[in-house]
Amino acid sequence: MKKILLMGNPNVGKSAIFTSLTGINARTSNYPGTTVSYTTGTLTVLKKGSACASCCKSSCKGCSYGFVEKIEVVDVPGTYRLDPLSEAEKVACRLLPEGDMIINVVDATNLERNLNLTLQLLEMNKPVIVVLNMWDDTIHKGIKIDVEKLSEMLGVPVVPATGTTGQGIDKLIEYITNYPQEPVSKREYKNRWAAIGEIINAVQNLENRRHTFLERLQDISVHPFAGIPIAIIVIIAIFRVIIGIGEYLIGIMEKLFERFYTPVIMALSRLLGGEGVLHQIFIGDISGETIDYEAAMGVLTTGVFLEIGIVLPYILIFYIVLGFLEDLGYLPRLAVLFDRFMHRVGLHGFSIIPMMLAMGCNIPGILAIRNIESRRQRFITATLTAITIPCFAQSAIIFSITASYGTGHVFAILGTILSVWLVLGSALSFFVEGTTDTLIMEVPPYRLPAFKVLLRNLGTRIYGFLTDAFPYVLGGILFVNILTILGVMDFLGKIAAPIITGVFGLPEGTVASFVVGIIRKDAAVVLFEPLNLSGAQMVTGVTLLIIYFPCMATFVIMLKELGLKDTFKSFIIMVIVTLITGTYIRFFMNVLKDPWLYVIFTVLLSFTVMLVLSRIADKRHQAKYM
Amino acid sequence: MTLRDLKTGEEAVIATIKGGYGLQAKLESMGLREGSRITKKSAVLAGGPVIVQAGNTQIAIGAGMANRIIVKNAD
Numbered sequence: 001m002k003k004i005l006l007m008g009n010p011n012v013g014k015s016a017i018f019t020s021l022t023g024i025n026a027r028t029s030n031y032p033g034t035t036v037s038y039t040t041g042t043l044t045v046l047k048k049g050s051a052c053a054s055c056c057k058s059s060c061k062g063c064s065y066g067f068v069e070k071i072e073v074v075d076v077p078g079t080y081r082l083d084p085l086s087e088a089e090k091v092a093c094r095l096l097p098e099g100d101m102i103i104n105v106v107d108a109t110n111l112e113r114n115l116n117l118t119l120q121l122l123e124m125n126k127p128v129i130v131v132l133n134m135w136d137d138t139i140h141k142g143i144k145i146d147v148e149k150l151s152e153m154l155g156v157p158v159v160p161a162t163g164t165t166g167q168g169i170d171k172l173i174e175y176i177t178n179y180p181q182e183p184v185s186k187r188e189y190k191n192r193w194a195a196i197g198e199i200i201n202a203v204q205n206l207e208n209r210r211h212t213f214l215e216r217l218q219d220i221s222v223h224p225f226a227g228i229p230i231a232i233i234v235i236i237a238i239f240r241v242i243i244g245i246g247e248y249l250i251g252i253m254e255k256l257f258e259r260f261y262t263p264v265i266m267a268l269s270r271l272l273g274g275e276g277v278l279h280q281i282f283i284g285d286i287s288g289e290t291i292d293y294e295a296a297m298g299v300l301t302t303g304v305f306l307e308i309g310i311v312l313p314y315i316l317i318f319y320i321v322l323g324f325l326e327d328l329g330y331l332p333r334l335a336v337l338f339d340r341f342m343h344r345v346g347l348h349g350f351s352i353i354p355m356m357l358a359m360g361c362n363i364p365g366i367l368a369i370r371n372i373e374s375r376r377q378r379f380i381t382a383t384l385t386a387i388t389i390p391c392f393a394q395s396a397i398i399f400s401i402t403a404s405y406g407t408g409h410v411f412a413i414l415g416t417i418l419s420v421w422l423v424l425g426s427a428l429s430f431f432v433e434g435t436t437d438t439l440i441m442e443v444p445p446y447r448l449p450a451f452k453v454l455l456r457n458l459g460t461r462i463y464g465f466l467t468d469a470f471p472y473v474l475g476g477i478l479f480v481n482i483l484t485i486l487g488v489m490d491f492l493g494k495i496a497a498p499i500i501t502g503v504f505g506l507p508e509g510t511v512a513s514f515v516v517g518i519i520r521k522d523a524a525v526v527l528f529e530p531l532n533l534s535g536a537q538m539v540t541g542v543t544l545l546i547i548y549f550p551c552m553a554t555f556v557i558m559l560k561e562l563g564l565k566d567t568f569k570s571f572i573i574m575v576i577v578t579l580i581t582g583t584y585i586r587f588f589m590n591v592l593k594d595p596w597l598y599v600i601f602t603v604l605l606s607f608t609v610m611l612v613l614s615r616i617a618d619k620r621h622q623a624k625y626m
Numbered sequence: 627m628t629l630r631d632l633k634t635g636e637e638a639v640i641a642t643i644k645g646g647y648g649l650q651a652k653l654e655s656m657g658l659r660e661g662s663r664i665t666k667k668s669a670v671l672a673g674g675p676v677i678v679q680a681g682n683t684q685i686a687i688g689a690g691m692a693n694r695i696i697v698k699n700a701d
Contacts, residue, residue, distance in 0.1 A: 080655030110682045113657035141682070193659070218684075222668045222677055224634070336686045340674040348688060349675065438688030439675055440652055445684070 003072045003098055004043070004176065007121065008105035009114055010078030011444050013133040015039075016163030016453065017105055018075040021173070038091060039075040045177045071176065074099070082120045101127045101179065103172070108132035108160065109141055109445075111204055115196045118154070119189050128156045129175050135160040135168065137447070142207035150203045155187070164450040214446040221330070222443070227337050234330070242317050243399060249313030250400070254293075257309055262291055265301060281481040285530075294401060295530045302526060303477040306397070307470050311522055312462075314396035315360070319461045320454075322360055327449030327457075331356060332441060339439050344614040345422070346429025348439040351381040358389040361465075362554040365389065366561055375566075376434035382562055383428060383570045386550040387577055388421040393469060394521035398542055401525065405535050408595030412539045415599035417546060419606030420581055424573075426613040435621070468553075469520065476516045476523040484512065504582040507531060510541055517545050518552055536589035540582060548578040629676055629687065629695040632666045638697035639663055645694055653695075656685050663700060 006014045022041030079092040096102075104121050106114040111132075121128055130150075132138075138145060151158040157175045161168025189195045220226055269286060272279040284298030293305035325331060331353050339349030350372060358365025365385050369378045390398065402410050429436075483489050492515065493500070493508030500506050500514075509531050517524035524545055533541060549555070559567045592598045632638055640662045643650055653659065657680045667677040667684060676692040677684055687695070 081651065083651070112681045113655075113683055116655060116657075143682075219667065222670065224669055224671050227668075227670060332686075336675050336677065337670055339686075339688060340670065340672055349686075438690040439686060440656070440688065440691060441686045442656060443677060443684040443686050445682075 001072045002100045004101045005074050005099035006103050007076045012107040013163040014105045020166045020169045043071045043073050103129050105131045108138045122187050130158045132160040136162045144205040146203040164453050245317045246314040253309040299478045303474045311393045311396045318392045329444045329446050345425025358385045361391045366557045380428045387547045390546045397522045397525040411599050412595040415603050416543045419602045422606040422610040426610040430617045472520045473523045476520045505586045540585045629692040637665045637700045641698045642696040
C-alpha cells in the first residue's frame, strides 16, 4: 500500500486534515521503541484510467468508474524541524524514509515560520503537496496569499483548505490521486531564511485591519494584572456550571429511572423471589415502593445507576466544557499564567495541561506528559497527577454522596487534596534530582471551535467512557458482592483493621472500597454510602480513595510512560502519602471539629510548608549552579 | 537590553540569543532568530513568562530565558 505522511509544525491542524481524509477509519498505535504515538488510517480513492495491482479484483483492468486504491495515511507528530531535538521529532524523522509522499500541512496564517519546515521537506526529494490549512482564518486576518505563485516558487502543488470544515479536501484528494509521475528534481536551499524571505515577499500581502474581538480577548487573558484573576474566575465558573448542570441532569435521570427502570427491577426482583444469593448480587437491598439506587449495591441497581444516572451526566457536561476550552486555545494560556507558580513544585507551566486533562480521566493526563522534555518534570507531573487528581467519574460520585454532609465537608476533601498537591509537589521538587527547564511554548491564537469538531470529539470521549468504564463498574460491583457473600471481605477487613481502623479511624467495612478502588474509583466511593460514616470518616475515606492508588488502567499507563523504576518510586510515594494524610485528617478533623476551620488551617499550613521548602530549594540551587 | 527589559507593546529586533545550540534551534524553528523583528505582547507579573509576537505567532518564553535574549530598538 502506498504510504502518505501528514507532516507539519505542531498545532497546524494535521489531525483535522487526517480525519477529513480517513473518516472514522483511524486507529492509534504506538511506534516501537518510543513513547510518542502516531496515528494511521486509510484513504480510499477512486482512480480513473489504467489498471493497477492494488484493485479489489485481481482481474480488474479498470473501467469507466475507475478502480479503487487504498492509501495508508500517517498522522505524524508535529515537528518544527528535521534535525530532531525531542522525542516527537525523532519519530517524525524515523518515519520520513517510509513515506511515498508527504503532505505538508501549513498554517496559512503563519506562512513564514511554517515554510522553514516546508523547505527542509522539499530537500528530501520526495513528492510533496503543501496544504495551506486554516484558509478561512486568512480571510478574517487580512492575509492574502497568491497560491499559484507559491506553487510555482516551491515547485509543488499547493492546496488551500480548512480541515475543520472539510473545504479543499476534495482538491487535495485529486492531487494525491493524480500526482505527476516524473521524478522530483533535487533541491537545496543554501540560505533557508533568505529563500523564505524571497517567497514571502512575492506571495503574501498583509492588509491593515481592525483588531477582532477574539484578539482582544487573547490580549486580556494573558494581561499582566487581569490574567490571573480572570483565570481563577474562569475556573470557578467552570466548576459551578458543571456541578449546576450536572445536578440538574441527574435530577432528570433519577425521574427517568424511577419511571422506566424501577418497574423492570421490581419485576426482576419478584422473578428472583425477592431474596437469595442472585438477588443480593444483582438487585441488592430494595424495600418498599422506591429504590435507593445509591445504597442498594446490586449490579443492576447501583451499578447501572452509578454510571448512567450520575457519572454520565457529569462527564458529558465536563467534556463539553473542556473540549470547548481546548479547541478555543485557553489551556496554553493557563500554562503561561501559572508558569511561575508551577516552578515552586519543580515544574513549568506546561504541566498544567496534563493535569487539566487528568481531571476528566487520568489516562490522557499521563499520556500528555510525553510532551515534557525533562525526565524530572515528567516524573513529578505523573506522580502528582496520579496521587492528587481525581478523575471526573470519581468527582461526580464524591459531589453526589457527600452533599448530604454539607459544603464544609466537600471543601474539607478538596482542601486536603490541594494541600497534598502543594506539599508533595514542593517536596518532590526538593528531592528529585535535576533542574527545571524554562517554558518555551507557542501560544496559539483563539479560534472559535467548529461545532462539528466539538461534537465529534465529545462523541469519541463519551463512547470511550461508556465502553471502557461501564463494564468495569458492573464487574467491580459484581466482584465485591461475590467476595462479601463468600466472607472474603470480612476477612480482608480483619486483616486491614490495624491500619484502616487503628490508624485512619474507619470502620472495617470500608476495606471493600479500597479493594474496588484499584479497578474503579467511582464504584469504590459509592460503597461508602450504606456505611453511615461520620463527617470526619467520610472526609478521611474519600480523600484516601483519591490518593492511595490511581486506578489500575492509569497505573499501567504510568508503567509504560515512566518505566518500572520510576513507577515503583511513585508507588512508594503513594503509600507514604496515604499513611501521612490519613493520620493527619483523622487527628485534625477531630481536634478542629468544624470542617471550615479544618480547611483554612490545612490550606494555610500547606502553603507555608510549600513556601519554606521552595525557598530552601532555591537557595540550594543557587549555591550549586551559580 | 534584554527581552525582559523591553516595554510591553514595543517592537524590537533580536540582537543576540545567549544560549546553546538546542535553545537556538528551538527558538529559530518557532521563528525567533537573530535579526527577527518581534513585538512584546505581555509579561506575566512577578517573574512570569514574556509573550512575544513574531510574524503571526505568539510565543511564551520563561523569565530565565527572556533574560538571555538581547534585543535592540527596531529602526
